[in-house]
Amino acid sequence: MRTSAMPETAKALPKPARPGNNLLAALASDDFRLLAPVLEEKRISTGVTLFEAGDIIENAYFPCDKALVSYRVSFADGRLVEVALVGREGAVGGIVSNGRLPAFSRAITQNGGTFFRVGLRDLDLLKSRAPGLRNLFTRYADCLMAQIYQATACNAAHSIEARCAKWMLATIDRTESKTLALTHEQLAILLGVGRSYASRILLGMKSAGVLHLSRGRIVVDDCAALESIACNCDSLVREHFDTVLAGIYPDGSKHD
Amino acid sequence: MRTSAMPETAKALPKPARPGNNLLAALASDDFRLLAPVLEEKRISTGVTLFEAGDIIENAYFPCDKALVSYRVSFADGRLVEVALVGREGAVGGIVSNGRLPAFSRAITQNGGTFFRVGLRDLDLLKSRAPGLRNLFTRYADCLMAQIYQATACNAAHSIEARCAKWMLATIDRTESKTLALTHEQLAILLGVGRSYASRILLGMKSAGVLHLSRGRIVVDDCAALESIACNCDSLVREHFDTVLAGIYPDGSKHD
DNA sequence: ATCGCTGTGTTCAATACTGGACAGACAGGA
DNA sequence: TCCTGTCTGTCCAGTATTGAACACAGCGAT
Numbered sequence: 014m015r016t017s018a019m020p021e022t023a024k025a026l027p028k029p030a031r032p033g034n035n036l037l038a039a040l041a042s043d044d045f046r047l048l049a050p051v052l053e054e055k056r057i058s059t060g061v062t063l064f065e066a067g068d069i070i071e072n073a074y075f076p077c078d079k080a081l082v083s084y085r086v087s088f089a090d091g092r093l094v095e096v097a098l099v100g101r102e103g104a105v106g107g108i109v110s111n112g113r114l115p116a117f118s119r120a121i122t123q124n125g126g127t128f129f130r131v132g133l134r135d136l137d138l139l140k141s142r143a144p145g146l147r148n149l150f151t152r153y154a155d156c157l158m159a160q161i162y163q164a165t166a167c168n169a170a171h172s173i174e175a176r177c178a179k180w181m182l183a184t185i186d187r188t189e190s191k192t193l194a195l196t197h198e199q200l201a202i203l204l205g206v207g208r209s210y211a212s213r214i215l216l217g218m219k220s221a222g223v224l225h226l227s228r229g230r231i232v233v234d235d236c237a238a239l240e241s242i243a244c245n246c247d248s249l250v251r252e253h254f255d256t257v258l259a260g261i262y263p264d265g266s267k268h269d
Numbered sequence: 270m271r272t273s274a275m276p277e278t279a280k281a282l283p284k285p286a287r288p289g290n291n292l293l294a295a296l297a298s299d300d301f302r303l304l305a306p307v308l309e310e311k312r313i314s315t316g317v318t319l320f321e322a323g324d325i326i327e328n329a330y331f332p333c334d335k336a337l338v339s340y341r342v343s344f345a346d347g348r349l350v351e352v353a354l355v356g357r358e359g360a361v362g363g364i365v366s367n368g369r370l371p372a373f374s375r376a377i378t379q380n381g382g383t384f385f386r387v388g389l390r391d392l393d394l395l396k397s398r399a400p401g402l403r404n405l406f407t408r409y410a411d412c413l414m415a416q417i418y419q420a421t422a423c424n425a426a427h428s429i430e431a432r433c434a435k436w437m438l439a440t441i442d443r444t445e446s447k448t449l450a451l452t453h454e455q456l457a458i459l460l461g462v463g464r465s466y467a468s469r470i471l472l473g474m475k476s477a478g479v480l481h482l483s484r485g486r487i488v489v490d491d492c493a494a495l496e497s498i499a500c501n502c503d504s505l506v507r508e509h510f511d512t513v514l515a516g517i518y519p520d521g522s523k524h525d
Numbered sequence: 526a527t528c529g530c531t532g533t534g535t536t537c538a539a540t541a542c543t544g545g546a547c548a549g550a551c552a553g554g555a
Numbered sequence: 556t557c558c559t560g561t562c563t564g565t566c567c568a569g570t571a572t573t574g575a576a577c578a579c580a581g582c583g584a585t
Contacts (some may be wrong), residue, residue, distance in 0.1 A: 051293035086422035089501075096421040109365055109413035110513075112404060117415035117509050141400065148368060154410065155366035159373035161417045165352040168424035169461030172571075196532060205425030207573050211531070228532060228581060246343075253373050258365075428541075452562060463543050468564070484551055484562060 032078035032129040033128060035102045036153055039258065045148045052137040058125035059194075064106060064116045071113060072130050073106040077096040079188045080126030083203070084118045097161055098123065098180075100187035102254065107133045109154040111140065124188045152257050159253040171205050174214050178243035180204065185233060193231040200231075218242070289333035289384060291358045292409055295514065300402045307391040314381035315450075320362060320372045327369060328386050329362040335444045336382030339459070342375045349459040353417055354379065354436075356443035358510065363389045365410040367396065380444045408513050415509040423502040428468050429462050434499035436460065441489060449487040456487075474498070 030141060032038055032052075040048065055065075057080075064070055066087060076082055083106045084097040096118060099105050105120050107113070113133050140147040180203065185191055195203075201211035215231065218224050223242070224233045233239060296304065310338045313319075313336075320326055322343060332338055340353040345438060355361050361376050363369070369389050396403040423432060425495055436459065441447055450458075457467035471487065474480050479494045480487055489495060 082302045084418065086418055088422070088426060092426060094422040094425050096418045109407065109414055111407045114408065114513050115509070117411075118418050144397070152370065153369055155373075156418070157415065158365055160412070161421055162340065162342055162352045162374050165349040165417055165421045165424055166344070166461065168421055169350050170344060170348060174571095179509055179585095180283065198532075205422065209535085209574075210537085210572055216534075226533085253371075257370050319551095410567075430541095453564095454562080465544075465565085466542055482563085 016219065030034050032075065033059055033101055033127065034104070035258075036074040037075055037106055037129065038234060041145050044143050044149075045209055047139055047143055048131070048136075048146065051139070052129045055128050055130050056066070056126070057122050057128050059122055061122045061125070062201060063120040063122065066119050068116050069113050070107045070116050070133060072132055073076065073104055073108060073136055075104045075129040075131075076101055077127040077129065079124060079140070079190070080128055081124035081184065081187050082122050083123040085121060085203075092205065093119070093202055095180075095203040096164060098183055098187070099157075099198075102187075103153055103157060104150075107136070108150055109157065113136045123184070128229045149258075152164060156250075156254045156257050159257075160250045163246050163250050167244060168205075171244045171246070173204060173210065174217075174242060175202055175244040177211070177214055178218075178239050179247055180233070181233060181244055182239055185236065191233040191236070193233070194229060195231070196229050279290070286334070287446045288331065289357055289383065290331040290360070290385060291514075292360055292405060293331055293385065295405060297401050300399050300405075303395055303399055304387070304392075304402065307387050308394070309387065311384050311386050312382070313384050315378055317378045317381070319376040322372055322375050324372050325369050326363045326372050326389060327393055328388055329360055329364055330376075331358055331385040331387075333383040333385065333447070335380055336378065336384055337380035337443050339377050339379040341377060341459075342374045348368065348461065349458055351459040352420060353413070354439055354443070355413075358443075359409055360406075363405055366411065367393045379440070394416055395523065396415055400415065405514075407499045409454045412506075412510045412513050415513075419463060419502045419506050423500060424461075427500045427502070429460060430462055430473075430498060431500040433467070433470055434474075434495050437487070437489060438492065438499055439503055441492065447489040447492070449489070450485060451487070452485050466521050498503075 037045065037048070037052075052075075061076055063072075063082065074082065076099060078101060080100065082099045083095050084099070084105070085093045085095050087093045106116070111133075138151065167179070171179075177200070180200075181193060184193055197212045197215060198208045200215075201208040204211065206219055215224070215226060218239075219226055221238065223235050223238045226232070273301045293301065293304070293308075306499055308331075319328075319338065330338065332355060334357060336356065338355045338357070338359070339351050340350050341349045343349045362372075367389075396406065423435070427435075431457070436456075437449060440449055453468045453471060454464045456471075457464040460467065471480070471482060474495075475482055477489050477494065479498070482488070
């Protein structure tokens with residue numbers, strides 16, 4: 014169940030079309046034909062800032078395949094906490110809004126790869142002309158909203174260990190790799206917790222045989238065990254994605 | 270600074286127009302004329318569920334004046350944690366999305382009062398015809414997004430005491446009343462924390478002279494002191510509101 | 526081979542927070 | 556008026572989490 018969802022649907026797509034991004038793949042052929050000319054394919058490596066809090070957002074990015082973007086909110090004391098993780102199931106940058114607005118959070122590539130980039134000017138224009146396109150994006154915006162709602166509640170209610178496990182699973186799901194390339198400290202900052210406690214949790218998981226560690230690297234051995242540690246917040250969100258984006262997959266744009 | 274923003278702008282509005290809701294007030298006269306016929310004015314009392322998680326949302330609601338809506342996410346164990354608070358500065362229900370989609374969270378009136386209600390079918394139709402209207406709502410959606418981003422990070426990073434103070438200030442700001450009618454337990458659930466700890470925090474504030482308590486009632490005496498306890502998360506969000514909705518106030522629909 | 530840096534394992538004391546418990550206070554209905 | 560149920564203040568024992576500290580390991584650069 015956990016490993017299923019997005020990868021499978023991608024494989025099952027009738028026409029593998031161009032993109033390894035679910036939103037683009039879900040567009041009706043007519044809508045995709047409209048969008049395609051303004052899509053720019055880019056390879057972006059890990060750790061690149063797509064936009065900074067306060068920047069006027071100029072582009073939207075569609076992560077393809079194993080690419081992954083992390084939204085982070087910064088605090089006055091310098092802490093930079095992750096609020097959302099977006100992979101091939103979504104898009105970042107001016108998706109919910111139109112017009113070119115300042116970003117509230119920073120967007121960083123958490124896993125490099127292929128992205129489709131589109132200028133928001135072009136995207137807005139197309140959205141105002143193609144209802145199917147607009148419809149898909151607003152539906153996705155609703156899903157992203159749900160994702161953050163759940164994250165808010167989760168951060169209020171669940172233990173750090175559960176959230177840590179949840180984060181690792183979400184990352185593994187999207188990157189399709191059980192190796193996470195980050196230090197304990199980076200993980201701790203993401204989660205908004207102390208470094209030593211993050212280490213302790215990892216060590217605990219290690220001695221439970223869930224994963225093993227090396228410098229700057231966490232390798233998960235037993236995803237099932239990790240799932241039993243994690244809260245199920247992500248699966249609730251996933252259900253919402255399935256419901257709200259359902260019927261769009263085959264040939265998109267079922268309206269209302 | 271804390272008490273400023275929304276109340277002031279309302280008072281400063283050139284034409285006090287009909288509604289005590291900032292979004293409606295910010296609409297260009299033409300757009301408002303379009304919307305007005307389908308707006309239904311309702312009085313709704315405190316504690317009413319506007320929609321339940323999973324319900325297909327049929328209406329959007331615009332809280333007026335001191336009315337206040339709380340979005341809450343429920344967990345399997347029955348806990349019901351607040352993720353967002355929406356007053357006269359915004360709207361709830363199908364604002365970000367279009368089409369009639371299932372709600373992800375529950376929406377409850379936290380403070381009763383006057384609301385304008387509009388059927389989403391009507392609203393979607395108008396949005397597709399009036400760009401100014403669509404533009405305003407998507408800008409608001411961007412703000413709501415920012416609000417939840419910050420809440421997510423806040424819940425990960427700030428103490429319960431700080432969040433509690435923040436919540437009380439946010440509520441006071443919008444209801445314009447220093448009396449909060451809720452029990453310690455209700456407050457604890459909202460925040461996603463234990464009841465006894467919520468009580469302890471309140472008692473602490475009481476003995477610091479910040480507020481006094483009676484059965485089911487919290488009366489804040491010293492907002493300034495409360496501000497020094499609270500994190501400043503809300504003010505960051507407020508700035509984003511000001512930026513993103515700026516230029517809309519006088520006569521709306523400044524596009525791109 | 527060595528240096529120096531960053532990351533790791535581990536410790537410690539202190540604070541934050543939980544959840545259960547219970548007696549007394551209060552308010553509203555009968 | 557009493558009764559009843561909810562709300563509150565308080566305590567406690569236990570767990571979660573912080574933040575600082577330090578020795579050491581791994582590794583890339585010289």
